[in-house]
Amino acid sequence: MPSDPLPDWVITRRRQIGDRVRAVRTQRQLTQEKLGELTGLDRKTINRLEQGTHGTNSDHLLLIAAALETPLSELVK
Incomplete structure (x- = not known):
């Protein structure tokens, strides 16, 4: 369980x-x-992901990386 606050x-x-x-x-x-x-x-x-105001899940990041035609590793390095 993540700590609160993170x-x-x-x-x-x-x-x-x-x-x-x-x-x-x-x-x-x-x-x-x-x-x-x-x-x-x-x-x-x-917008929330770009602003960093909310967490996201790996599925969303995979979809975004595919749409941007960039490796996921490039987004999370």
Whole structure:
């Protein structure tokens, strides 16, 4: 069970992953809405992930990596 609140390092890593998703998305010239359409995820979900305000699951990250045509490891490195 995760501790509540989460350790700072988890929040930091979450934000780093969101920053990478945003960077690749903008590099591919995709809006959050378009990425949502490509993944089947809501635009709000994409926004929350990029902002690092909410956790995500590996399924969402796999869908995003596939839609961005980038290895998952690139997003979470």
